Amino acid sequence: MLTLRTSPASPFGRKVKISAALLGLSDRIEAVPADTNDPEDSLRRQNPLGKIPALILEDGEVLYDSRVIVEYLDHLAGGGKILPAGKDRFTVLRQQAVADGIMDAALLQVYEGRYRSADRHEPKWVALQAGKVERGLAYAEAHLSTPAPDLHIGHVALACALGYLDLRMGGTWRETHPRLVAWLADFEARVPAFAKTRVTA
Known part of the structure; x- marks a missing residue:
């Protein structure tokens, strides 16, 4: 085990x-x-x-x-399942990197609020991380929001990034990224583990 x-x-x-x-x-x-x-x-x-x-x-x-x-x-699992071989592998890894970057920047914003008192918050730092999230979402909306026939780690990472924004940022991303909203709904319908791993607090 x-x-x-x-x-x-x-x-x-x-x-x-x-x-x-x-x-x-x-x-x-x-x-x-x-x-x-x-x-x-x-x-x-x-x-x-x-x-x-x-x-x-x-x-x-x-x-x-x-x-x-x-x-x-x-x-x-035998290789090449959610991480393809060849040139496509690097496209998938790049998509994972974008999604992981969104998660990293969102986490840093959460930590700023969790570990520093309000009078010690650094607005420039928070804005820097928020900008990373917004640019990542804009890229994903434009380039990664079309459902694909075969799921890979880039899709999993993006779904987890969006789920974390729902959990910790109140889902405000949904107001300005309708294609990602539809994409995530499609992902959830195809991947039962997404709902099974959801937390609300």
Whole structure:
């Protein structure tokens, strides 16, 4: 049994869970909650960065971050399932990078509000991260919002990014990105794991 150290709200952990479902590997993975703020949590011994997700293999080796974990899961499933070979691979990886960047910038905005008191918030920093999210969404609306016959990791990452914006940013992106709204509805209809991994708090 593989052990996934994550938290229910982590968009990167969600990316791994949905990938595992698409690859038919969900029954081989046990999700174990991790507290990144707790110095006593074994996560810091499993991943020296103390970050989630981390995947503990059956031989005790640990893989991180989500991109490496997904690569491993695709390999475990036979390869070329959600990470294609050849030139197309780089298009897919770029799409994953855009979506991961949206998630990173959104997380940094959340952390600013969570770990700094209101009088210590840095508006320029928040605006910088918000700009990354908005540019990423604009790119996705223009270039990534057409449903594809075969799903890959770029699609999974984008769905998780949009889901995280729904969770932490009130879904305001929906007002100005109608093609992405339709795209996400199509993804959810095709991937039951998206609804199964949704959290509301």
